[in-house]
Amino acid sequence: MKEKIVYWITGSQTLYGDDVLAHVAAHSEEMANYVDKHVPVTVKYLTTCKSSEEVVEAVRKVNAEKDCIGIITWCHTFSPAKMWIKGLSMLQKPMCHFATQYNEKLPYDTIDMDFMNENQAAHGDREFGYIVARMRMENKVVVGYFQDEKALEEIAAWCRVAAGYAFSKEVKVARFSDNMRDVAVTEGDKVEAHIGLGWQVDYYPIGDLVEYIQAVKEEEVDALMAEYAQKYTMGTDRIEVVREQAKYEVALEKFCKERGGYLGIVDHFGSLHGLNQLPGLAIQDLQSKGYGFGAEGDWKIAALGATMQYMAGQKGTGMMEDYTYDLEKGLCLGAHMLEVSPQFAATKPEIQVHPLDIGGKSDPARLVFEGIEAPKAIAVSMVDMGDRMRLIIQKIKLVKYPHPMPRLPVGGLMWQYEPNFKEGVAAWIYAGGAHHTVVSSVVTAEEMVDLGNLWGVEVVLIDENTRIGEFKRQLMWSDAVWKTRR
Numbered sequence: 420m421k422e423k424i425v426y427w428i429t430g431s432q433t434l435y436g437d438d439v440l441a442h443v444a445a446h447s448e449e450m451a452n453y454v455d456k457h458v459p460v461t462v463k464y465l466t467t468c469k470s471s472e473e474v475v476e477a478v479r480k481v482n483a484e485k486d487c488i489g490i491i492t493w494c495h496t497f498s499p500a501k502m503w504i505k506g507l508s509m510l511q512k513p514m515c516h517f518a519t520q521y522n523e524k525l526p527y528d529t530i531d532m533d534f535m536n537e538n539q540a541a542h543g544d545r546e547f548g549y550i551v552a553r554m555r556m557e558n559k560v561v562v563g564y565f566q567d568e569k570a571l572e573e574i575a576a577w578c579r580v581a582a583g584y585a586f587s588k589e590v591k592v593a594r595f596s597d598n599m600r601d602v603a604v605t606e607g608d609k610v611e612a613h614i615g616l617g618w619q620v621d622y623y624p625i626g627d628l629v630e631y632i633q634a635v636k637e638e639e640v641d642a643l644m645a646e647y648a649q650k651y652t653m654g655t656d657r658i659e660v661v662r663e664q665a666k667y668e669v670a671l672e673k674f675c676k677e678r679g680g681y682l683g684i685v686d687h688f689g690s691l692h693g694l695n696q697l698p699g700l701a702i703q704d705l706q707s708k709g710y711g712f713g714a715e716g717d718w719k720i721a722a723l724g725a726t727m728q729y730m731a732g733q734k735g736t737g738m739m740e741d742y743t744y745d746l747e748k749g750l751c752l753g754a755h756m757l758e759v760s761p762q763f764a765a766t767k768p769e770i771q772v773h774p775l776d777i778g779g780k781s782d783p784a785r786l787v788f789e790g791i792e793a794p795k796a797i798a799v800s801m802v803d804m805g806d807r808m809r810l811i812i813q814k815i816k817l818v819k820y821p822h823p824m825p826r827l828p829v830g831g832l833m834w835q836y837e838p839n840f841k842e843g844v845a846a847w848i849y850a851g852g853a854h855h856t857v858v859s860s861v862v863t864a865e866e867m868v869d870l871g872n873l874w875g876v877e878v879v880l881i882d883e884n885t886r887i888g889e890f891k892r893q894l895m896w897s898d899a900v901w902k903t904r905r
């Protein structure tokens with residue numbers, strides 16, 4: 420993400436004279452450079468704005484630069500906020516207001532009015548905050564000394580969100596099937612998603628992919644088989660079956676690159692004419708490379724997965740499905756028929772071939788592994804409520820399998836729900852959360868809340884503080900708010 424740029428823009432005015440403004444600029448540059456070393460993107464001091472014209476000029480540059488994903492604003496001194504109205508009304512990228520200060524402590528023995536006039540962030544940040552609130556802008560406020568670890572963590576998280584937001588606007592999904600017949604929750608308004616989230620979802624007949632599969636050369640399969648041998652244990656002697664999956668992977672990747680830069684893939688076990696296996700290993704390995712995947716036509720999960728995988732730096736993130744409960748232990752076992760990402764593997768995944776009772780195709784090759792443990796993880800779902808998208812985020816704890824499952828030939832995860840099993844499951848169901856999710860042990864709930872706010876979708880959080888009575892009332896109020904927004 421370091422190629423992505425966040426510009427640091429400081430607010431001031433001409434009242435203070437050149438000496439003070441020179442200090443403001445030097446301090447701002449020093450602070451931006453310090454922050455830059457602690458966040459995943461590049462933070463660069465851009466300018467100190469002293470007039471409406473200068474704000475407009477800065478915002479024009481921010482909007483125009485492709486790699487610029489947002490701005491950090493701060494007012495070292497007082498900056499009369501009417502000068503920000505024109506520029507901020509043009510701003511097309513996320514904004515973080517860093518309520519910070521150049522000095523951590525007050526120099527009690529020497530402080531005088533010169534010091535007060537040069538260091539008045541408490542004053543300036545309020546004037547700036549008013550105009551942002553008045554203009555109903557979506558921004559993030561982070562408070563703290565610029566070298567404070569917690570404040571820097573929050574800035575780093577916001578940078579990941581801003582980068583994810585920019586990435587999301589580039590997400591294109593190649594969809595080789597419509598939604599599974601009769602299934603409701605995987606449906607959604609693709610035009611609305613394109614407008615609001617930036618997700619472009621394009622349908623292709625599976626025959627278009629079959630042409631790519633038929634054109635794959637043996638050498639290309641050999642090369643990918645060598646990669647598999649590096650990454651995975653070969654737990655089958657049915658090598659031809661594995662080679663078939665390698666062929667699918669080569670074809671899918673080539674298709675995605677050549678046909679428009681697709682970052683997400685959607686298939687359906689019931690729509691595989693011309694393929695003799697359901698893509699399993701192929702989809703798993705593609706997820707490890709960053710492609711988002713949605714099963715049974717679920718394009719929302721493919722796009723959400725690609726975005727969250729990017730934010731996570733391709734670690735611990737992928738499509739998941741709530742499958743079956745251990746009611747005694749209060750656990751859920753999540754998996755899918757094949758396509759669980761090896762980003763979730765706790766040990767080296769093994770390639771195995773087993774029959775698949777669904778879809779009527781040949782035995783598919785897949786990666787089998789036990790999932791990682793993570794005390795702080797999230798499951799995220801996006802559902803279409805008819806008049807808006809609802810992003811549902813639940814905190815979960817990924818736990819070790821309590822018992823081996825030698826006859827279960829898939830990758831999987833087990834987890835506990837927050838705030839507890841009963842209320843966690845009930846809240847998810849009340850909110851209309853889907854069975855397909857994107858699970859991540861890297862992206863945080865707070866980051867997804869911020870991303871949902873940037874997207875302008877309804878955000879529902881289920882965490883350690885969730886209580887069902889209050890949660891249901893929150894859903895009711897939220898519904899009323901969203902009806903007035905349309």
Ligand code: MN
Binds near residue numbers: 755855
């Ligand atoms: Mn499914």
